[in-house]
Amino acid sequence: MSALESEAMEAEFDTVAGWTEEAVRALGPEYAVPAGCRGSGSEGALRWLADRLRLDAGTRLLDAGAGVGGPAGWLAAERDLRPVCAEPMAAAVRASRRLFGLPSVVALGQQLPFADGGFEAAWCLGVLCTTSDKAGALGELRRVLADGGRLGLLVFVADAPLPPPLPEGNEFPGEGEVRDLLTAAGFRLDDAADADLSDSPPTWTERAEAVQAEVARRHGDEPAFQQAEEQSGRVGRLLADGSLRPWLAVATAV
Numbered sequence: 105m106s107a108l109e110s111e112a113m114e115a116e117f118d119t120v121a122g123w124t125e126e127a128v129r130a131l132g133p134e135y136a137v138p139a140g141c142r143g144s145g146s147e148g149a150l151r152w153l154a155d156r157l158r159l160d161a162g163t164r165l166l167d168a169g170a171g172v173g174g175p176a177g178w179l180a181a182e183r184d185l186r187p188v189c190a191e192p193m194a195a196a197v198r199a200s201r202r203l204f205g206l207p208s209v210v211a212l213g214q215q216l217p218f219a220d221g222g223f224e225a226a227w228c229l230g231v232l233c234t235t236s237d238k239a240g241a242l243g244e245l246r247r248v249l250a251d252g253g254r255l256g257l258l259v260f261v262a263d264a265p266l267p268p269p270l271p272e273g274n275e276f277p278g279e280g281e282v283r284d285l286l287t288a289a290g291f292r293l294d295d296a297a298d299a300d301l302s303d304s305p306p307t308w309t310e311r312a313e314a315v316q317a318e319v320a321r322r323h324g325d326e327p328a329f330q331q332a333e334e335q336s337g338r339v340g341r342l343l344a345d346g347s348l349r350p351w352l353a354v355a356t357a358v
């Protein structure tokens with residue numbers, strides 16, 4: 105595997121990632137975290153996970169499928185950490201380096217370029233639903249975590265078959281499937297909850313929207329923009345009507 109599982113996802117996670125960096129540069133650094141949280145989208149969800157991952161200053165943490173680095177940038181600022189980011193889309197990796205100064209590498213979650221047991225914690229946010237090989241991604245996360253290491257997940261789960269139109273390339277698992285996959289990969293589930301992705305402070309939402317508007321102003325007539333909008337619109341509709349549920353989990357590597 106060298107790329108994502110659909111062209112539409114590459115538009116959303118590569119091309120638009122680069123445009124997001126460009127827009128943040130135009131608007132100012134305070135826009136970077138809200139605009140850079142492209143799956144997690146909520147400060148409350150990040151805080152829920154960070155509180156349960158037992159993070160100290162200096163904890164070695166991996167963000168797998170880090171996107172443009174918003175969640176890792178938030179963690180760096182909030183918890184005095186220097187997360188390592190891995191992400192398959194090169195434009196997103198460049199953005200996380202340049203916007204947040206984070207160490208960041210181009211890599212699929214199923215092929216992480218790190219030693220066994222090198223991390224004490226990891227999180228993987230909004231990623232499992234973008235790949236069909238969920239077992240491979242969780243297996244790699246277990247490999248790079250030390251025994252007793254903590255894993256945080258945000259997964260968009262589907263409780264029943266989803267009504268079309270569906271976002272291209274996504275495969276949304278059921279909650280039970282994720283629980284089983286975690287156990288099979290060598291994790292013990294410690295805590296889980298449904299996330300409220302609309303609980304960010306107003307300034308967070310305003311800044312994310314301002315960056316989105318700036319990207320639209322610069323690139324709104326380009327096919328990749330329209331394709332990415334269609335993708336994220338489809339996910340948004342499934343979340344809004346309750347067909348998809350943002351599910352948070354913290355597990356320990358056993």
Ligand SMILES: C[S@@+](CC[C@H](N)C(=O)[O-])C[C@H]1O[C@@H](n2cnc3c(N)ncnc32)[C@H](O)[C@@H]1O
Pocket residue numbers: 108117140141142143144145168169170171172173174175191192193196211212213214228229230231234235241
């Ligand atoms: C919804 S975004 C979430 C980005 C980031 N985690 C966040 O919360 O802002 C999903 C990310 O998963 C990445 N991705 C897709 N397939 C992947 C895979 N097989 N391994 C790792 N990351 C993958 C995409 O490139 C994209 O950046």
